[in-house]
Amino acid sequence: MSKTSPSATKENKIVEALKTAYAMELETVQNYIAASVNLDGVRSDVVKKALAADIAEELSHAQTLANRIKTIGGQVPGSLALERKQKSLQPLEDSTDIVGVIKGVIDAEEAAIAQYNAIIKICDGVDYVTQDMAIGLLSGEEDHRREFIGFLKEYEK
Secondary structure, eight states, X not given: OOOOOHHHHHHHHXXXXXXXXXXXXXXXXXXXXXXXXXXXXXXXXXXXXXXXXXXXXXXXXXXXXXXXXXXXXXXXOOGGGOOOOOXXXXXXXXXXXXXXXXXXXXXXXXXXXXXXXXXXXXXXXXOHHHHHHHHHHHHHHHHHHHHHHHXXXXXXX
């Protein structure tokens, strides 16, 4: 019986954490596309445009994660292996519920921020390249969250 070394276990945890982040980014892309197309109403335009612009960045995050997964010895999962969790960002019955979409975006960004913080911790002292990548991706997610918190303040006036 072979034992798994502590460093191999840590590397497996890093790959699994990256796969989770990868799934989250792709789910965000799907839901941002849906929201940017489904929203209706005069006041929805700025949110729709912000979501449409963020799609490319979120997709870039997924590609960055996929490349890192492969680089460190993992296999990038296909669509059937990806878990979905963004309940609050699912298309709403009321296509004019801009506040509901904004809150869903904030929830998704907060989940991504938590995942990148977890990756940063797992990588500490083990994989500085992945840690640095996660720090960069974290910054983008924090920027997105800040933008939508600003929208929420305006729409809840």
